[in-house]
Amino acid sequence: MLEIKGLCLKAGSFQVNQISFSVPTGSCHALVGATGSGKTLVLETVAGLRKAQAGSINWLNRDITVLPPEQRELAYVPQDLALFPHMNVRENIEYGLRMRKHHAPDKRSDVEKLTHYLGIGHLLDRSIQNLSGGERQRTALARALVPGNKLLLLDEPFSALHEAMRKELWLLLKTLQQQYGITILIVTHDMEEAFLLADSVTFIARGVVVQSSEKQQVYSCPANVETAKFFGVQNLFPAEVVAHKSDSLALFCPGLGIVLQANNSDWTRLLPKTSVTVGIRAENIIVETDVTMDNARELPALNQAACTVKQLYQKRKGLILLLQPDNGDGKCLLEAEIATDSLGQVSELSVGQKVVISLPAEQFLLFAE
Structure with a gap:
């Protein structure tokens, strides 16, 4: 050794x-x-x-x-x-x-x-x-x-x-x-x-x-x-703890304009009003393109957000999207990655298009300030 x-x-x-x-x-x-x-x-x-x-x-x-x-x-x-x-x-x-x-x-x-x-x-x-x-x-x-x-x-x-x-x-x-x-x-x-x-x-x-x-x-x-930035966590944004249960936290994210549920029993020690940084990898964001403004407005507040495609570019292994949440404070720009083998599951994308993202509760990283 x-x-x-x-x-x-x-x-x-x-x-x-x-x-x-x-x-x-x-x-x-x-x-x-x-x-x-x-x-x-x-x-x-x-x-x-x-x-x-x-x-x-x-x-x-x-x-x-x-x-x-x-x-x-x-x-x-x-x-x-x-x-x-x-x-x-x-x-x-x-x-x-x-x-x-x-x-x-x-x-x-x-x-x-x-x-x-x-x-x-x-x-x-x-x-x-x-x-x-x-x-x-x-x-x-x-x-x-x-x-x-x-x-x-x-x-x-x-x-x-x-x-x-x-x-x-x-x-x-x-x-x-x-x-x-x-x-x-x-x-x-x-x-x-x-x-x-x-x-x-x-x-x-x-x-x-x-x-x-x-x-x-x-x-x-x-x-x-x-460390998260260096190891490729593209999306990091501020949030505040609003409530916690035995195995999850509720977090308000002004950048997204929504309340997120994050599942991890290790985080339940965090008290309400605690400021944290939330992270999620681009490949863990789920993008849905078959939406209209009507059903986007009816989205449940928990872990889903309506976004606008601001930029997109092709990589060898898939498609990269830069997304701005429609109800956020305007300071947050999310990166999502759609793998090549999943491109057939979404309709053709373009800049300015409305999409809906889902953020899996078990995929979050959390860093207390």
Whole structure:
């Protein structure tokens, strides 16, 4: 297991404070956060390229906090890959073996097996400068893994590649992890990448951990509004508690002009008049288009609202609608997503069209101020 406890460091005027998380052996953990949040600083400190001011780094029950990089028994692949341009592919891959004085035939055999698996066996004599982006990335992975390192540190490894190549390499990395029993710590800002590769995630903002847990927990139960925004909760609006029952709350939302029912027994501790922020993901909003103004006026007040389509645009996976509630305070603009396979269930949409939205009571996120 990789264990980071109370890690503190400084880079210029920027500080990283009390970073703690653990990565079980054989799993993948993603460090996520906005640019400048401190993710790469943490990764470089684990790699031994920066000195920690406080805290500890343990790998397989061995304290490596003050060890030089070459004694940490890990591999680090920076964002620019750091391949040597004056060496060919084979020489780059075998560099780590030479530094560790591994010259045994079985290690050379490992090079052949790994490069064949990575699809670069035919490129061993080619110059690094004549490789594509994907080939460079595969070469960097091979160089990291050939010496037998079981901890792999990756800094935005696929950010420069086009989408199809990124997805191909995600699956390849996942397969390599399982086949070689590798523990991975990856820095990324790509949520799709994080959720495909990682078993758990740590969200860092302004040099501190905001939330760290299994990926599904972070996705379904973000700790606060900042985390919710980062993990793709598009709709966040103010509300006030007006009543509560044993398993639900009634919330007045001025932006929607309606009272919402939110089902979650954990929230019933909130007293009436408590100000909260309500969140719901775009894909959880149900859009009905076969409405007229007459039946829109007759809508029940609870969890339904008449809206006007302000903007719409097509995405690969569906249709995005920007909707303004007709009875709200004019400050709220909702985003709804209709999946491609559901488009046939709604009539043709256009800007200015009236629709009705339904907000499922069990899909709300709630953040007390």
